[in-house]
Amino acid sequence: MTSTDPAPSQDLAGLTALVTGGGSGIGAATARLLTARGARVAVLDRDPAGAPEGTLAVQADVTSDEGVRAAVAEAVGELGGLHILVGNAGIGAIGTVEDNPDDEWQRVMDINVLGLVRTARAALPHLRKAAESRPGTASITHTCSIAATAGLPQRALYSASKGAVLALTLAMAADHVREGVRVNCVNPGTADTPWVGRLLGQAEDPAAERAALNARQPMGRLVSADEVAAAIVYLASPAAASVTGASLAVDGGMQGLRLRPA
Numbered sequence: 001m002t003s004t005d006p007a008p009s010q011d012l013a014g015l016t017a018l019v020t021g022g023g024s025g026i027g028a029a030t031a032r033l034l035t036a037r038g039a040r041v042a043v044l045d046r047d048p049a050g051a052p053e054g055t056l057a058v059q060a061d062v063t064s065d066e067g068v069r070a071a072v073a074e075a076v077g078e079l080g081g082l083h084i085l086v087g088n089a090g091i092g093a094i095g096t097v098e099d100n101p102d103d104e105w106q107r108v109m110d111i112n113v114l115g116l117v118r119t120a121r122a123a124l125p126h127l128r129k130a131a132e133s134r135p136g137t138a139s140i141t142h143t144c145s146i147a148a149t150a151g152l153p154q155r156a157l158y159s160a161s162k163g164a165v166l167a168l169t170l171a172m173a174a175d176h177v178r179e180g181v182r183v184n185c186v187n188p189g190t191a192d193t194p195w196v197g198r199l200l201g202q203a204e205d206p207a208a209e210r211a212a213l214n215a216r217q218p219m220g221r222l223v224s225a226d227e228v229a230a231a232i233v234y235l236a237s238p239a240a241a242s243v244t245g246a247s248l249a250v251d252g253g254m255q256g257l258r259l260r261p262a
């Protein structure tokens with residue numbers, strides 16, 4: 001790409017993508033938007049029933065190396081290659097270090113961190129091929145969280161897992177930059193997904209809890225799954241051909257702003 005090229009594009013016609021955790025929330029919104037921009041999209045999920053229309057749904061659990069390898073091979077076979085990997089499957093965890101026993105730490109790290117490692121390991125040979133045949137098109141984008149860099153109460157395990165995702169993203173960006181594979185992450189604030197719906201559902205008064213949650217946000221509202229998806233799709237598109245090792249906050253200003261008390 002030279003400075004005389006036309007404006008870098010978010011048109012994804014002719015490209016192929018795999019979204020983990022694409023059966024719900026941020027992943028489903030991302031798979032929908034990638035499809036709308038012209039990519040052929042596969043969704044890897046342990047529960048793929050919610051994979052958006054027009055995508056290829058592949059059932060796999062990211063805790064199984066064998067399962068992930070088979071799912072990536074199936075997706076690549078059906079799509080005819082792989083340019084874009086979105087590592088998004090993840091779960092939440094509540095509590096301080098005193099609340100979660102070792103096996104819970106291992107379970108969450110296995111999904112949130114090792115799940116990304118397994119998916120990338122299976123996808124990288126295909127991403128390298130894509131980079132060779134169409135430079136500027138190969139990328140990995142992880143769904144991280146503001147929990148990676150902000151000290152959130154009651155989130156010791158979740159924050160540690162997302163801190164690892166941020167460090168992993170940076171290290172992978174360094175390892176694969178010369179191969180033409182870009183690696184970035186988005187850091188959502190509280191996003192309005194089924195996951196947050198489930199959490200609010202556990203409150204005594206879910207509507208009051210939602211109103212309080214909205215009131216704690218600088219913008220007075222949660223981030224939408226579609227807004228996070230838009231950032232992921234930008235990072236995954238040729239428009240971001242010079243962007244690697246970046247983390248993009250989509251958090252309504254939660255992390256960056258220091259608002260004066262009203």
Ligand code: NAD
Binds near residue numbers: 026047
């Ligand atoms: P969600 O629960 O709506 O969707 C998560 C999807 O991942 C589900 O379809 C689920 O089946 C799949 N999944 C979970 N474990 C899996 C496994 N072991 N193997 C395969 N698939 C698995 O959640 P969401 O809110 O859309 O979250 C998506 C990502 O965004 C997660 O990584 C989460 O940490 C991150 N995130 C969410 C928020 C938020 O407020 N919702 C904020 C910051 C970061």
